Each structure stands twice: as structure tokens, then as C-alpha cells.
Amino acid sequence: MSELCVLLVDDEMELVQAMAERLELRGFTAVGVRSARDALHALDEDDFDVVVADVRMPRMGGIQLARRIRRKHPGAAVVLLTGHGSRRDAEEGKKAGAMAYLAKPIDLADLIQVVRDAVSAKKRRDSS
Amino acid sequence: MTAGRDLKRAGLSFFGDVTAGITHDIRNSLAILKEISGLLSDLGDAAGEGGTLDAERVKSIAGRLDVQVNRANATVGLLNRFAHSVDVPRRRIDLRETVAMVGDLAKSKAVRKRVSLEVVLPEHGLGVEGDPFLLEHVIFLLLGMTIESAERGGTVTLALSPAGPGATICFEGAGRGKVRMEGAVSHLLTLTGCTAEYEGRGDTLVLELPGRMPGKESTDHG
Numbered sequence: 001m002s003e004l005c006v007l008l009v010d011d012e013m014e015l016v017q018a019m020a021e022r023l024e025l026r027g028f029t030a031v032g033v034r035s036a037r038d039a040l041h042a043l044d045e046d047d048f049d050v051v052v053a054d055v056r057m058p059r060m061g062g063i064q065l066a067r068r069i070r071r072k073h074p075g076a077a078v079v080l081l082t083g084h085g086s087r088r089d090a091e092e093g094k095k096a097g098a099m100a101y102l103a104k105p106i107d108l109a110d111l112i113q114v115v116r117d118a119v120s121a122k123k124r125r126d127s128s
Numbered sequence: 129m130t131a132g133r134d135l136k137r138a139g140l141s142f143f144g145d146v147t148a149g150i151t152h153d154i155r156n157s158l159a160i161l162k163e164i165s166g167l168l169s170d171l172g173d174a175a176g177e178g179g180t181l182d183a184e185r186v187k188s189i190a191g192r193l194d195v196q197v198n199r200a201n202a203t204v205g206l207l208n209r210f211a212h213s214v215d216v217p218r219r220r221i222d223l224r225e226t227v228a229m230v231g232d233l234a235k236s237k238a239v240r241k242r243v244s245l246e247v248v249l250p251e252h253g254l255g256v257e258g259d260p261f262l263l264e265h266v267i268f269l270l271l272g273m274t275i276e277s278a279e280r281g282g283t284v285t286l287a288l289s290p291a292g293p294g295a296t297i298c299f300e301g302a303g304r305g306k307v308r309m310e311g312a313v314s315h316l317l318t319l320t321g322c323t324a325e326y327e328g329r330g331d332t333l334v335l336e337l338p339g340r341m342p343g344k345e346s347t348d349h350g
Contacts, residue, residue, distance in 0.1 A: 012156050012159075012160060014160050014164070014192065014195075014196065015156070015159055015160045015163055018160065018163035018164045018166070018167050018192075019163050021167050022163065022166055022167050022170055025167075025170050025171075025174065056152070056240075058239045058240060058242055059242055083151075083152045083155040083156055083159070104155050104156065104158075104159040105155065105158045105159035105161075105162040105163075106159065106162075108163070108166055
């Protein structure tokens with residue numbers, strides 16, 4: 001049985017592809033897309049446990065995407081990634097509904113832990 | 129605050145803006161390199177545990193690493209060229225290099241604003257004499273203003289052409305009318321001896337550069 005189902009969103013497609021390949025080697029189902037719009041399409045088509053999205057993307061960034069996910073796909077937990085690691089982004093991300101926040105470059109083990117924690121925390125929050 | 133202090137602050141702000149954008153790009157490259165090298169390591173671990181190592185896949189991953197190293201190298205090279213523009217307060221400026229570099233520096237700004245940025249350079253070399261940093265600063269600010277005012281999904285063109293002993297740089301694609309030349313822009317125009325005016329309905333901003341910018345050996349830009 002597959003581990004969690006993860007949707008990776010970053011305009012850096014090479015990053016998304018490498019992360020997806022590594023997660024799949026660890027038993028996750030991972031799908032990578034290069035924009036927030038593509039992510040929303042993917043969420044309309046399939047169920048994902050968690051969405052890992054970059055904060056800074058053209059057109060729609062990760063924080064705006066997190067808000068849209070909270071409204072349209074409340075079942076998915078959101079983890080945000082950033083190249084800057086600013087506290088303001090972290091606070092805005094939290095307000096937008098993100099469960100966690102990681103600064104690039106990330107450690108895959110950290111990402112996996114954060115993904116699992118985010119999904120568990122979301123389940124707890126939704127059931128309370 | 130005096131005009132000189134304002135300009136010093138604006139110069140630092142320009143340097144900071146560029147550095148923040150480039151470090152973001154470098155971080156992205158490092159993040160990708162880390163993931164790809166991690167993938168290589170994962171495949172090695174899997175092979176060590178009795179799996180097979182697909183030589184073609186390893187070769188393809190090495191190629192992906194190479195692409196990212198070249199990309200990061202180009203980004204660092206851009207920062208290095210920009211950092212050296214404060215080395216001397218006055219020199220012969222290769223305008224094709226300068227305009228191309230400012231275009232590269234503003235690329236992420238354009239991406240964030242959903243605007244395509246095109247740089248059009250003349251076939252032959254074109255030079256003026258002056259302070260390279262001040263000139264880069266004024267071009268960057270005018271380009272930023274044009275990008276900010278462009279229609280979403282539109283194209284901004286930065287076009288360099290010779291004009292008498294100097295040159296003309298056109299910023300085409302401003303979609304939301306004219307912006308007043310004030311503050312640091314106005315001060316930089318005076319210091320560089322350049323003029324900037326909108327053409328037509330305000331969708332093109334034209335910067336006229338003299339062959340020799342005013343000023344002697346030192347210009348205080350912090």
C-alpha cells in the first residue's frame with residue numbers, strides 16, 4: 001500500500017521532479033506540477049493528503065494557493081516551501097491555512113517528517 | 129534628508145534588491161542540486177541493498193546535475209559582474225553588456241508580475257562614458273516602473289539603439305499610463321545627464337543617453 005499521496009508545486013520543475021522521484025523511492029505517491037493553477041486542476045481530479053508548495057511562484061504564489069485549498073479542498077494539508085525563510089511569510093502562510101513551513105534547500109527526511117506531522121495535525125484538527 | 133543621502137540610500141536599496149533576487153535564484157539552484165544529488169545517493173543505496181543500478185538513469189541524472197551547476201554558475205557570474213560595476217566611478221561603458229545585464233537582473237521581477245521581458249540589442253558595439261553603477265540604477269528603475277505598469281500577461285521590451293554620440297533606450301509595454309520622474313529617478317537622470325520622456329499615449333518610455341555623462345572622477349553613490 002502506498003504511503004501518503006503528495007502533490008508538489010514549484011515553478012522549478014527540475015526540483016519538483018527530483019523530489020517526486022525521491023518520495024516515490026520511499027513508497028509515497030508523488031505528483032509534481034509547475035504552477036498553482038495546475039495544482040488546483042490536479043486537486044479537482046484526484047485526492048491528495050498533502051500539498052507541498054513554493055511560496056514564490058509566478059501568477060499565484062503558495063500562500064494564495066493555500067487559501068484556495070482551504071476553501072475548495074479542505075481535506076488536503078498544505079506545507080509551504082520558500083527560498084527566503086522570512087517570518088512574515090511563515091505567519092501569512094499559517095493564517096492562510098498552511099500546517100508547516102520549510103526553508104529551501106530542504107532535507108528530504110525533514111520534509112517527510114513535516115508532511116506526516118502536517119497530515120496528522122490536520123486530521124486531529126478536523127476531527128475536534 | 130539631503131538629495132545626496134537620498135541617492136546613497138536609493139543606491140543601497142538597488143544593490144539590496146538585486147542581491148535579494150539573485151540569492152533567491154542561487155538558493156533555488158542549491159535546492160535542486162541537493163535533490164538531484166540526493167536522488168543519486170538514493171539509487172546507490174537501493175543498488176547496495178540488492179537492487180540494480182540503471183546506468184542510463186545515472187547518466188541522465190549526472191546530466192541534470194551539470195545543467196544546474198551551469199545555471200548556478202551563470203547566476204553567480206551575473207552577481208559578480210553587477211558587483212564590479214562600483215569598481216570605478218567613471219569608465220567607458222559597453223551599453224550592450226549593461227542593458228543585457230540589467231535585463232537579466234530584472235527577469236525575476238517580470239516573472240513575478242506575469243510579464244514577458246524582451247531585450248533587443250544592436251548588432252554592433254555601443255559605448256558611452258560615465259558611471260556604470262548610476263547608469264545601471266537608472267535603467268533598472270525605469271525598467272521596474274515599466275514592468276509595474278505593464279498589463280498582466282503583456283510584454284515589456286527593452287531596446288537599445290545608437291543616437292548620435294550617445295544612445296537611446298526604449299522601454300516599451302507600459303500599459304497604465306505615465307509615471308512621474310521624481311525622487312531617485314529624477315536625481316539619477318540629472319547626475320547621468322540623461323533625459324526620460326514618454327512617447328505617444330505613454331506606452332513607451334524613451335531614455336536618451338549622452339555620449340559623455342557629466343561628472344569627473346568621483347561620484348558619491350554609497
